[in-house]
Amino acid sequence: MPERRWPPHRPYPLDSGDDEPLVDPGRSLVLRLLALLGAFSFLMIGLSSLVPLLRPPPPPPLPDQRDGPVV
Numbered sequence: 001m002p003e004r005r006w007p008p009h010r011p012y013p014l015d016s017g018d019d020e021p022l023v024d025p026g027r028s029l030v031l032r033l034l035a036l037l038g039a040f041s042f043l044m045i046g047l048s049s050l051v052p053l054l055r056p057p058p059p060p061p062l063p064d065q066r067d068g069p070v071v
């Protein structure tokens with residue numbers, strides 16, 4: 001019986017004649033949630049860098065009254 005290794009060198013291995021089929025275990029739930037959290041964090045960082053560009057510019061400063069002539 002040949003030694004089984006995972007992952008196989010082909011994406012879909014040919015039938016080797018064994019009774020036990022090769023099953024792709026996929027990613028665990030923890031890794032999927034971690035990837036989702038990373039994608040969400042990346043999106044939030046991108047949006048937070050765009051928010052200052054979308055805000056209206058601040059109004060021009062008012063002239064200081066102390067600089068004018070004293071009446």
